[in-house]
Amino acid sequence: MCMPEEILRNHVARIKEIRARVQELQDNSLGIQAIEANTRRILASVYMLEMNLEALETAEGNKMIGDAGA
């Protein structure tokens, strides 16, 4: 079992992209509470994904590719 580093990098890049886009949505929510609240919740789940991806990087890679967001 060994995930090619390229696939792993793609996963990490995708998660970072999702985070950036959801963050952008939150930042530009026009003060609409429904958007702010739901994007905040999505970002919480994104952190869980990042956290688990970080473990995958540790298992599969020789170096830490990304950082879980805070």
Next chain:
Amino acid sequence: MYPQADRFWNPVMETLPREKLQALQLKKFRRIMQWAYDHSRFHRKLYQEAGIEPNDIRSMQDIALVPKVEKAVMRDIQGKDPFPYGDMLCVPLDRVTAYRQTSGTTGQPVYQPDTWQDWEWWAEAWASILYAQGYRPSDRVFLPFGYNVFVAFWAGHYGAEKLGCEVVPGGVLNTEARLLKMKEVRATAFMATPTYVLNMADIARKKLNLDPARDLNIQRITCAGEPGANIPATKRRMQEAWGARVFDHIGATEIGAWSFECQEQPGGLHVIEGLFLVEIEDVETGEIIQEPDKPGKMIVTALDRYAQPCIRFDSKDIIKWHDQDCSCGRTYRLIKDGVIGRADDITKVKGVLLTPTAIEEVVRSIPELSNEYEVVVCKKGDVDDISLKVELYPEAENRQKQVQARLEEELRLKTNLRYNISCHSIESLPRYELKAQRFKDMRK
């Protein structure tokens, strides 16, 4: 890609080779320490006064240089702005979405804030715990607890939901109503303190004429909140009463859900090392213990908790590493026998060190005695006096002398102490719904 992946909630994290697990822990420790340093006046001052910065942490050994935090310190800084958490809070107050507090059994409760992300983290930890104990989406999980300010089984609720279980909240109901609801919906699992697990079984038999093992559908029970599920005699009583497997979990409001007993029931609990760093500190020397079977104080860090970070928290719990790996396949280390005492519970009576859980193990290993007991330590003049009240089942009343003699002898062997023992009838002693307070030291 991961053989037998369905055996684990997270087969990657739970089976990381030790050196990679430690690399991950080190990276996360540095991150959470940097976060606390940057966002909390309390932590920055603490570390600056100790002459240490996050960049100084380059190896696992360096972590021992980071100052510890005790519950008493948390009590001192809380109650101030940003109210009520004080300057340990690392996020703006309007990012806090969950308030909980500790149970207050050791003093003034400590307040615990969590953000949405922290709450997802709680659910993630509990999902891994319950999955390890055999919970699956096909389970219907009943929660017989008050849903109040104690984090207790809130996180179990959300963890079970995340895992995909059907969760039945039994908050407002009294015990009889909860039992009847569990029967009605054919609940397959529930979570409670050991005290309440035994209490529920008692009430089922006495008030509802129900035999939980025969008449209910419970297959697994997760215990938390107090020792019991890792005290063999107590575990045996619970499993026999319910005809179900009983699993232990140890966590804390101010730490998180840091450990679980897996389905292999290896005589200990796994530390969730992908999410927590546990160090065991020698009580006398302060050195970090790596070898198995040597008890010490647990110093714990929650690696992903951001609102009020828990970094090298001195839990006062006494634990020891297990001397064996677990056959479940997880590389998460085991602590043997669970929490074997508390540094502030272990007390000297007549010059002898006494761990209250040792008394429970003896009392509950004697079938003629009920689950309840009460220990009172006081001074008579200059001399310590320890008395023990137990309840005798009615059918054993004609054997009281023999039962008492056995109790005296087994307590003497286990604890090296002699007690003033009195046998009482059933229902004489207090009953507890949540955490019991059976050990009372009146000398304090």
